[in-house]
Amino acid sequence: MAQNIYDNPEFFEGYSRLGRSLEGLEGAAEWPALRALLPELRGRRVVDLGCGFGWFCRWAHEQGAAQVLGLDISENMLAQARATSTSTTIDYAKADLERLALPQASFDLAYSSLALHYVMDLAGLFAVIHRALVPGGSFVFSSEHPIYMAPTSPGWSIDAQGRKSWPVDSYQMEGPRVTDWLAPGVIKQHRTIGTTLNLLIRCGFAISHVEEWGPTDAQIAARPELAEERERPMFLLISAAR
């Protein structure tokens, strides 16, 4: 089973205070870019892998999705998601993405936001998702970018002129990375972009779009602290077709 850091009280409290937790999708700077990769949802069946507080599930419901299934490993998050549920067509269930079972050909869209970098057996999960989608179905997800995850000591370096850079090392050494983010000892799985794409392709997915997310000019004008995100990508957004 993957580490369930979200039910660590210290982590959960910190996570609950993030913009993306308080404000939902609009509090996540990469959301407009991720939303642009989504198919029309009206009448569609949607599964959200790592649904957290359920923001995306509620949004999908508002877009007219016929059925929405939100899956998460965290009891804390599922409890909040259920408490804010707006419809009987949204279901929430506890699931470990390392050993997920989904019915065959039962979803039009599989979605995941910033959850897959916790998964060790990504090949196994991609196979489950491929099988669960209908032919022509979409798989749209974000994860942390390998440039962001790879370093043994991730962080900015600032030179004498105040210029920021992000020192990369260990890029080819795939596997666990332990960082202290919100709580000590958060374990993520570093993989190259190539590995992630090739796992998708070998499962039978066709790659539709790959985006190493960076902020727009308008986003930087509104939130100048986002400018550093242009120096190195923090998020990877991918859409693929079954």
Place this chain on the structure above:
Amino acid sequence: MAQNIYDNPEFFEGYSRLGRSLEGLEGAAEWPALRALLPELRGRRVVDLGCGFGWFCRWAHEQGAAQVLGLDISENMLAQARATSTSTTIDYAKADLERLALPQASFDLAYSSLALHYVMDLAGLFAVIHRALVPGGSFVFSSEHPIYMAPTSPGWSIDAQGRKSWPVDSYQMEGPRVTDWLAPGVIKQHRTIGTTLNLLIRCGFAISHVEEWGPTDAQIAARPELAEERERPMFLLISAAR
């Protein structure tokens, strides 16, 4: 027209002394990984974009390719390629990849080694290549990796413990990068992996394989200086299907 740095005498002399120039394909550490992406060549028609001294063209001929066309912007390199030509089924021609014209559906494989990062209009070139390939044809190429190209001052940083890292900045700022490699003022075009893949997809290519090249254990045992290539990728290898 793209900069033709290869006909700069200082650059050409330095380039001619590289392992990949003297020893050919086997002198390029990424060649085994790139070769693994190639289709069977027997009886096939091949175009090499940026053929240099013609090492790949001669190899493709040895593999039984029916016709091989090597294209390069450098008169110096074409002269050497022609001088070592081994067959009348290999042709060489001068071409600027910024304004390439190729006959429609006339090649089974388009190949390019470390040339596309000099090209400004990559979308235009990809469209020409897509049109020149037969349905089911392959496009296999290497280029410098954006992690390698992005920084304003690319180079290793070494900490007090002797640990190497590669500081990345300006990753989202696509466009020209001027470096002094073999000669001053070499101009390359930095693009994210996402941009390159999305240009291919929009042209109608299906992505088959993406590899952010790193050395194998055996390669490092034979050439210990290659170990640093595990810290950050220098090359990007891509295969796509028409």
